Amino acid sequence: MHLQSARTQDxxxxxxxxxxxxxxxxxxxxxxxSGWRIYDASPLFAFRFPSGITLGGWLGGALQWHxxxxxxxxxxxxIYLLLNAGSGRMTRKFFPLSASALYADLRAALHGRLAHADxxxxxxxxxxxxxxxxxxxxxxxxxxxxxxxxxxxxxxRELLGGYETARRVHFFAMTxxxxxxxxxxxxxxxxxxxxxxxxxxx
Amino acid sequence: MDRLPPRSDAxxxxxxxxxxxxxxxxxxxxxDSLTLGGLSLLTGCSLGDGKSAExxxxxxxxxxxxxxxxxxxxxxxxxxxxxxxxxxxxxxxAYYGEDKAPRVDADAFRLEVSGLVSDKHAWTLPELxxxxxxxxITRHVCVxxxxxxxRWGGVPFSAFLRRVGADLSAKYVGFKCAxxxxxxxxxxxxxxxxxxxxxxxxxxxxxxxxxxxxxxRMPTKLGYKNPKHIQAIFVSNTYPGGYxxxxxxxWFGGS
Numbered sequence: 001m002h003l004q005s006a007r008t009q010d011x012x013x014x015x016x017x018x019x020x021x022x023x024x025x026x027x028x029x030x031x032x033x034s035g036w037r038i039y040d041a042s043p044l045f046a047f048r049f050p051s052g053i054t055l056g057g058w059l060g061g062a063l064q065w066h067x068x069x070x071x072x073x074x075x076x077x078x079i080y081l082l083l084n085a086g087s088g089r090m091t092r093k094f095f096p097l098s099a100s101a102l103y104a105d106l107r108a109a110l111h112g113r114l115a116h117a118d119x120x121x122x123x124x125x126x127x128x129x130x131x132x133x134x135x136x137x138x139x140x141x142x143x144x145x146x147x148x149x150x151x152x153x154x155x156x157r158e159l160l161g162g163y164e165t166a167r168r169v170h171f172f173a174m175t176x177x178x179x180x181x182x183x184x185x186x187x188x189x190x191x192x193x194x195x196x197x198x199x200x201x202x
Numbered sequence: 203m204d205r206l207p208p209r210s211d212a213x214x215x216x217x218x219x220x221x222x223x224x225x226x227x228x229x230x231x232x233x234d235s236l237t238l239g240g241l242s243l244l245t246g247c248s249l250g251d252g253k254s255a256e257x258x259x260x261x262x263x264x265x266x267x268x269x270x271x272x273x274x275x276x277x278x279x280x281x282x283x284x285x286x287x288x289x290x291x292x293x294x295x296a297y298y299g300e301d302k303a304p305r306v307d308a309d310a311f312r313l314e315v316s317g318l319v320s321d322k323h324a325w326t327l328p329e330l331x332x333x334x335x336x337x338x339i340t341r342h343v344c345v346x347x348x349x350x351x352x353r354w355g356g357v358p359f360s361a362f363l364r365r366v367g368a369d370l371s372a373k374y375v376g377f378k379c380a381x382x383x384x385x386x387x388x389x390x391x392x393x394x395x396x397x398x399x400x401x402x403x404x405x406x407x408x409x410x411x412x413x414x415x416x417x418x419r420m421p422t423k424l425g426y427k428n429p430k431h432i433q434a435i436f437v438s439n440t441y442p443g444g445y446x447x448x449x450x451x452x453w454f455g456g457s
Contacts, residue, residue, distance in 0.1 A: 042346035059346065060450035064259040067266055067452065150343070150457045151280045151422050152273050162281075163341060163349055 012119050012197045017089075020080040021198055027073035028137075028177065030055060030065055035174060037062035044171055067148075074141055081134070094127045102128055119197055129180060136176045143170040263452050270454040276390045280421035280457075283339045288404065289350035292342075294411045295425060296381070297445070303410050304380040304431050311415055317376075317436035320367030327415055330401060333357045333365070338396060340421035342428070343457060345446075354419045355402035360393040368437045376442035377418060380431035385444035387420070387427060391456060396421050424455045 013021075034056045036049035041059045056062025084090045105124040108114040114123060122130065146157045146166040160166040188195050196202075294300045312324035337355035344350075363370065370393065376386040391397060400419040401408055408414045413430025420428055426446045436442075447453045 038347065042344070042348045044347075058450075060446070061259075063345070063452065064263055064450060068259055068262040071262075147347075148457065149270075149273060151278055152275060152457070154278070154281070157281075163343065167347060 011201045013201050014087075014089075015201065016083050017080075018198055018201060020076055020083070023072060023076045024080065024137075027069045027076060030069035031073055032174060032178070034062040034065035034069070038066060039171070044167060070141075070144065070148075073137075077137060077141065093122055094131055097124060097127050097131070119194065129183065133177065133180045133184075136173050136180065140170065140173040140177065143167075143173060260450075263450075266452060267454040270452075270456055271388060271390070274388075274390055274422075274454075274456060276394055280340050280396055283341065283351050285339065285353070287351050288339060288353055290404070292352045292403070292412065293348070293350055295344060295346075296430070297383070298381070300411055302381075305410060306380050306415055306431060306433075308415060313416065313432065314434035315366050315436070316434065317438045318369035318372045319437050321365070327401075330357065330399070330416070334361065335401070336398070337402070338398060338419075338421070340396065340419075342421070342425055344425040345451060345455070353404050354398055354400045355405070356398045356400040356419070358395065359397040359399045359418065360395070362399050363392060363437075372437045373439045374437070374442055376436045376438055377429040377432050378434040378436075379429050380433050383429055383431070383445050384442070385427055385429050385447065386438075386442035386453075387418075387423065388454065391420060391422060394420070394422055420456075422456050424457065426451060427455045 033054050037051070037054035037056045038059060040048045040051070040054065054062065056065050102124040105114055109123075109125050114125065142156060143160055143166045145153055146160050146163065147170060150157050150163045150166070157163065157166065160169055294303075296303065308327055311327050313326075313330065314324050315322055334357065335355055336358055337353060339351060339353045341349050341351050363375070368375075370389065372389055374386045375389065375392045376384070378384050398419040400413070400417045401415070403409060403412045408417060413432070416432040417430040418428055418432060426444075444451075444453065447455075
């Protein structure tokens with residue numbers, strides 16, 4: 001009993017968080033790679049994604065992957081948000097957050113002086129980054145919903161500026177997610193024990 | 203923590219970590235797929251196994267058909283646009299090049315109507331033009347992602363189906379076309395107020411490139427669900443599939 005409570009205290013990331021994190025990574029990976037193949041069918045801008053990094057083999061296959069993984073992303077994301085808010089972890093880990101604290105932490109980070117002594121608490125840069133990716137993924141899901149069902153969700157469609165604007169919102173939200181991922185992976189490479197914590201919890 | 207290798211071993215650590223990741227991820231996948239109704243995904247969860255992944259994705263696509271049928275509000279209208287927003291020229295799209303579009307003889311044309319209908323007589327073009335007409339300026343959304351706004355005129359399809367005494371409780375309406383294209387739609391979409399048996403485009407007789415003499419226009423469906431050069435319409439309870447749908451596009455294909 002004593003041992004168990006000691007273990008719980010040591011836990012940085014509870015099991016539900018680790019599970020939803022890796023499921024989200026799987027879903028986002030499938031969605032991004034199949035999404036690039038869908039983009040290539042009718043590029044919005046003057047470039048295409050190399051077919052070697054896309055998923056699905058052709059437009060029809062990519063659409064099947066995309067419309068399968070969307071359920072995983074949305075369902076898993078909803079579970080994550082509910083558990084995060086319901087357990088109080090959201091308030092505890094991500095707030096308070098202020099512009100001045102963010103500025104101070106950002107300066108420190110750029111000078112290589114931002115401390116990571118306690119993996120249990122997030123600094124302002126981390127708080128901002130993780131809140132950003134939550135909002136960005138929500139925007140990805142909502143804009144995707146408009147592209148999929150533009151007639152059935154008129155309010156959402158108009159809020160996002162109509163079908164064609166929603167295409168661009170969807171694209172740039174994906175780009176935002178990739179930017180987050182680049183920083184996220186760079187930080188994990190610098191601090192490999194954070195990867196370990198996301199796998200075994202401690 | 204003291205068992206952690208030094209930083210230079212970071213790569214090895216990542217590899218080890220990924221190995222450890224494998225089992226919990228799989229377990230979790232199982233659990234989540236139960237709640238998401240994506241159990242079928244499991245049969246193909248190995249990315250390397252093309253055949254079973256394909257089967258699983260097909261199954262999810264059919265589940266998505268049911269979800270979309272459930273989401274579809276038969277009274278919800280697609281947005282309409284002012285004339286100033288019409289896309290000109292309106293893009294051509296088919297599984298063949300524009301020069302291969304079939305040339306249908308207007309005088310010899312007969313629209314066959316069959317299946318669960320009481321009036322199976324074949325329609326001439328003048329007969330179709332004599333029916334009450336309407337028009338709409340709506341957005342055509344292609345499965346590739348692009349969209350274009352066009353003006354379409356013709357006979358409300360629900361009026362046509364009632365006129366031929368179609369069984370409106372049947373599941374499917376199927377189409378066979380002069381370019382060997384074929385597709386089928388659900389009855390609620392067939393009866394949607396904006397579903398149009400189209401005879402004209404942009405105020406003129408439907409040009410060859412857009413499906414002369416007859417196409418079905420549905421602003422609630424993606425482009426590949428809108429058949430051109432229609433020769434036969436049938437009402438059925440047996441799933442008829444479609445040219446692209448049989449190759450993997452989602453059958454409901456609606457927005």
